[in-house]
Amino acid sequence: MTRLSTQTATAPFRLHEVTLVRRRPISPSFVRFTFSGPELDQFADKGLDQRIKLIFPLDGVGLAAVPMGDDWYARWRELPDELRNPIRTYTVRAVRREQREIDVDIVLHGLTGPASRWASSAEPGDSLVILGPNAAYEGFHGGVDFLPPRRSGRVLLAGDETALPAIANILEALPADARGCALVEVPHPDDVAALPVHPGFDVVVVPRGSGTHGEALSPLVREKVDGLLEALDSELEIDDVDVDAGLLWEVPSDDAGHAALDEAPLYAWLAGEASVIKALRRHLVAERGMDRKAVAFMGYWRLGRSEQN
């Protein structure tokens, strides 16, 4: 039975107990999951790369132990391991508040993690709990990291399949006169079907095939940046980021959550496997001289590591 959230308008995010109503393959690697829930009319539609959390059932326990209410996270952390449901981060691909529905596009990457395992066998009628932005909350929600300067000459979007839903949302939201490149490395050539076109964007999808992560994307980014930005002579020193020690995540913004710069010739948004993204960011900032405040980079996942709860 669906439990209604007891969260208040003071929380920027709120939990929803939802039911899977449709699963539809949209390309060889992606399945679009449509969820319905009685309070999804309260799910704020912030678009772009809005991140959300999906809370998955535990064997033998389901979702019964997931605490609801404003203090759910503190109570969830206090639960014993066997009652603490796995939580993973996703992008909300579409919000239809009137129909109380949302879509999430999930990559099937095998049976190695709770999210991909759930996605490979979930059927309509199955339940999940989803944390999403609260429409009743009037402040700054957070969780949107595409923050281009007000005047950006060009935009570079680059990532792997986990970033594809966010890149698709961003392309759909950008005005027709925006200009740039969207470069995505995917498992299968036909995954291109999951991306929209944009009149001002060079959208290039490269299949990974039997290569390693980033092997196809990295040379593509290097090549395309030539056309986006004139090479600068200076070699800049940048801080090293240890992807094994910490979260690879930097979103240049001011205290109010707006873009850090007012204008930039090129704004780059990079997301995907952490070590690939770290190398791309280094290329753009250290080798090409891009202002680091014009580069947002996010390690969406780490090869060989489970997302920590």
Ligand SMILES: Cc1cc2nc3c(=O)[nH]c(=O)nc-3n(C[C@H](O)[C@H](O)[C@H](O)COP(=O)(O)OP(=O)(O)OC[C@H]3O[C@@H](n4cnc5c(N)ncnc54)[C@H](O)[C@@H]3O)c2cc1C
């Ligand atoms: C802000 C944000 C938005 C995201 N949006 C989406 C989205 O819209 N759609 C989407 O599919 N993913 C998205 N991701 C990525 C997703 O959260 C991770 O892939 C997550 O690790 C999947 O959880 P899991 O339980 O399947 O695997 P985990 O338990 O986290 O990991 C188990 C194993 O699987 C490996 N692994 C994890 N993801 C992949 C992958 N994609 N390919 C190959 N191996 C993998 C790990 O390295 C580990 O070895 C997003 C991540 C972030 C941070």
